[in-house]
Amino acid sequence: MDYFDIKGKKYLVFGVANKKSVAYFIAQSLISLGAEVILVVLNDEVKQKAEKLFPGVSVYTCDLEKENDIKKLRQNIISDNNELILNGIVHSVAFANFSNGLVPFFETEKKDFLQAVDISCFSLISIVKVFKDMMDPIASVVTISISTTRMASENYGYMGPVKAALESTLAFLAKSFSSFSEVRFNAVCAGLLKTSASAGIPGYIDSYLYAEKATLRHKALKTQEVADTALFLLSPRSSGINAQRIIVDAGMEINYFDKDLTSSSGV
Secondary structure: OOOOOOOOOEEEEEOOOOOOOHHHHHHHHHHHOOOEEEEEEOOHHHHHHHHHHOOOOEEEEOOOOOHHHHHHHHHHHHHHOOOOOEEEEEEOOOOOOOOOOOOOHHHOOHHHHHHHHHHHHHHHHHHHHHHHHHEEEEEEEEEEEEOOOOOOOOOOOOHHHHHHHHHHHHHHHHHHHOOOOOOEEEEEEEOOOOOHHHHOOOOHHHHHHHHHHHOOOOOOOOHHHHHHHHHHHHOHHHOOOOOOEEEEOOOHHHOOOOHHHHOOOOO
């Protein structure tokens, strides 16, 4: 029995960079259930890697900072896939410029902040605007966020407010699409993961190790667990969920005052 009812459905997945990417795990899971996946990556270099990871899967490139690139992507996909109807879109995209290292939040450069908003948040608006007419009336759109945007993690810096903007965007997209469809917009809000992107965050390893101790099970969150939640949200089984953020953090958010963490030996 195909519980998820995903077999034969078509999904557009943005954000595969390598085998550690959340988008990679989501795409793999979709394919394993018989879905047809179309991948969108940043550039030709990443495309070559993605084609090796997913033999036989269509891979396109797109610079999400350029709206014309997104429009061109749509045209290319249409020309290669006659009468394609998308059952879902995965937006697993984020970028922050940490090239200057860790700086206090108030010293954030305007250009860096706006670029992060553009790529990590506004790109979702651009994507669904361009692909609106190719989406099934009951399609599902899933983005990847973080477990909390209210915890002022110094090393995560301005990406906290950027992810907060992304999560707020879901509500407005869901509302605007509701005037002509039942397309749903939700976020999987993940705890700390071991990905290549996170490795670029200054001091991330210390936060990751702390998060592992803070989970109720004292085991790190697995990327596959995040992908599994995305899989559910992409499926018709989650038809009653819209404009929501689903936290996947192995219980970390309720365990900050665990006695082993607060004791002198655990700090």
